[in-house]
Amino acid sequence: MKEYPILFSKPMARAIREGRKTQTRRIINERHLWKWTGREEHMMDLLLMCPYGVPGDRLWVKETYSFGKGWDGLPAICVTKGAHAWYHADGTTLGGEQLPTPYGRVRPSIHMPRWASRITLEVVSRRVEHVEDITEADAIAEGFSESFDSAGGCHERTTACENFLYTFYDLNERAPRGSNPWVWVVEFRRLSV
Numbered sequence: 283m284k285e286y287p288i289l290f291s292k293p294m295a296r297a298i299r300e301g302r303k304t305q306t307r308r309i310i311n312e313r314h315l316w317k318w319t320g321r322e323e324h325m326m327d328l329l330l331m332c333p334y335g336v337p338g339d340r341l342w343v344k345e346t347y348s349f350g351k352g353w354d355g356l357p358a359i360c361v362t363k364g365a366h367a368w369y370h371a372d373g374t375t376l377g378g379e380q381l382p383t384p385y386g387r388v389r390p391s392i393h394m395p396r397w398a399s400r401i402t403l404e405v406v407s408r409r410v411e412h413v414e415d416i417t418e419a420d421a422i423a424e425g426f427s428e429s430f431d432s433a434g435g436c437h438e439r440t441t442a443c444e445n446f447l448y449t450f451y452d453l454n455e456r457a458p459r460g461s462n463p464w465v466w467v468v469e470f471r472r473l474s475v
Contacts (some may be wrong), residue, residue: 286334288341288403289391291453295345295371297425298401298472305423307413307465308334309454328410334468335405341470343401344394346370348386358393367398376400403470413450414462421446423469 288306290298297303311333334341348368353361367376370388374380376398416424421442429445431438451459 283338283340284335285340285342285396287344287396287399288334289344292346292371294425295343295369295401298343298403299372301472303423303425304406304471305420305467305469307416307424307450307467309413309457310410310464310466329408332408332466332468334408334466337405337407339405340473341403341405341468342396342399343403344391344399345401346391347389347394347398349389351386354387358389358395358398361395361398363395363397365398367400369400402473404473406469406471408466408468410464411467412462413457413465414447416443416446418443420467 290306294303294306310328347370349358349361349365353365366385368381368385369375373383418441424442424446426442426446426449428442429440431440451457454463457463
């Protein structure tokens, strides 16, 4: 079993904690794609290059956080293990205490040390597909739901798939809207802490 870090936005970290998110889609790096012929019989070769591991491996979630004000002048790698961490996704501390406001400077998820991560996931499965092949059930497993807009007397329904794709293209600027890139689809389950 190996462990790999993975970044999640505040809404997606919250969806994982609430049990609404059990899948993630990440754009496949071009260097992996050029080695893949695109033929189904070579799919295993591509899956062996998956940077999110194999079933049974673990992913530790990096999310936006803060330490106490006393640590504000230090980089995250210099903060003592066990310092109080506050998570911006839901306003709780590592110990689960609910606090209304952060008590230190905002630190981007990319710099989170392993010891400060409060969410560990186990990879259940992974596959490769075009992002726009997502099903409604998969979009719901991504933490999205359908929505309704009744502004101006018009009742417009947006599916979970549409909401997911809108957000996916917003977050992935290197993939222009409608480019339908190949993605890793990683299904996971949250491990109890």
